[in-house]
Amino acid sequence: MTDATLLSGDATELGLAPTTKPRGLSRRAWEVFAQNKLALAGIAFVIFIILFCFVGPIIYSTNQTNTDLSLYLCRPSASHLLGCDDLGYDELGRLMVGGQTSLEVGLAAAAVSVLFGTLYGAISGFAGGFVDAVMMRIVDAGLSLPSLMVLIIASVIFHPTKTVIVFVIAFFYWFGVARLVRGETLTLRTREYVQAVRVIGGRPMRSVVRHIVPNAIGTIIVQGTFAVADSILILAVLGFLTLGVAPPATDWGSMLSGGLTYIQGGNYWWLIYPPGVAIILTCISFNFIGDALRDAFETRLQRR
């Protein structure tokens, strides 16, 4: 290690070092990613929405705990930029607070399901044989559950707090991740470096965690990005069905559910469009990022 450093130092002194640093794989992947304008726009929007939801309330301070019925459905004005809802909550402030829930649950549920699904899929694929068959039948069963129906049942049973919802969503999402990672593992486990680990006496768990999972990381990250978008949508569905977080907490789906009551009565556009558009833009952004990441990782694989 020290020798190598000295050598490369010598090379620089003698003017023999390459003038430009050879571009690494991750750098090439980043270039492919950066060429995708939609993905950059997606990243920009995700950063914006995170700032909006978490820093926004500091700048635009509103009371999101106590109701104020004198402000019942007030129209957008200078003091309430997006008007108020039927309980007198400021709609713009509500959008921020609801967004916090949506983003937190979306990211956490994605993280939990991807983490668990990856380990499960990698172990199943690596073990092979009977263990794999049993583990995969469980995944088959999970994938053929009508997830929305079971989600509805689960939300009725467990009192929906943020943490509970994260695990309920993750419970139904990890099956897909597990199947995908297992497929990837089946090709990786025959590689020489994985077999070498076994030959030198490494435990199976070491192959899985240190060699198979890192080499499947592209698939996993791409899937994780889509998982965020999907989890935000699932939370919105639960919120819309009034099975989401309990008031005064809210999320974008619950806000839409509240707005649905008033669409017949007149033009209360501020109850519907802000949360709806927020959901759509956030999900589209994560989908764009995921698509670009897939392209980036594929080029990395192609040039390897």
Next chain:
Amino acid sequence: MVGFLFRRIGQAIIVLFLVTVFTLALVHLFPGGPVRALLGERATPFEINYFNNLYGFNEPFYVQYLKWVGQFFSGNFGFSYHLNQSVASLIGQDLPKTMVLVLLGTVVSLIFGIPLGVYQAVHRNTVSDYILTGVSFLGYATPTFFLGIVLVSWFAVDVHIFPPFAPQSTSVIAILGQPRALVLPVVTYAFLLYALWSRYMRSSVLDNLVQDYVRTARAKGASERRVIWRHVFRNSLVSIVTLLGLSLPTLVAGAILIEVVFNYPGMGLAFYQAALNVDYEVLLGFTVLATVATILGNLLADVGYAMLDPRVRY
């Protein structure tokens, strides 16, 4: 082929077993058990004991499971204590109405999704392809219920073209008799699925366009129209069959949301109301039915794929 069929059916039975055990166990997680859900918060211990004995909820789980499966096979899907109606009759009453919605929505989405997907693949990376891709992305990211709300506020509240609610009736014929009221629910449902088919069709056609048989067809002097529609299109359609079978959970979930938004009196709405009322036998019966349908759908998709594509060997 026969061996494959048997193996595939064997897997389906194992999956069915796991799913039913899971669903029954889930229902037993209701705080205080199913009897508490049935009798409400203020039930006395005596009442709970009485009902537990009456319905056998105090027996070991496996006994209850076997009993329940036995009932299911004899056509007894349970009883709705809330509606005072058997689940089987509830299904008989609501399933046809949901089928109308699902079938109409699926057909409309296929009519648009498949040709437009082919069009996008043939004219890939043109402005029209980008626009249609944008539409599909929108379809993926838009919550079904939000689209429903927006369509209602545009076409039923702002401009009175369509009624804001789905046709309300207990019979299928009466529902089909109000086509105007069906437009918004079907359009919302179809848009959700359109994104799925068109994206899939586009990539499937793109895959097929680089195959050797396309070059052969062109070399023979076949017109571009013939190459696309006689060769590529038909081969791409094979994979759509699989997708149709695998999309059953999406179809079911979509139907629930559409029915809640438009107050469409189908199985989805009944299920949602049962969830709010903790009408657990309805929840159980509907879920298991939907799961059986999904497993059958997957099975048919696999078998259909094997039959449509002579290259598939098992």
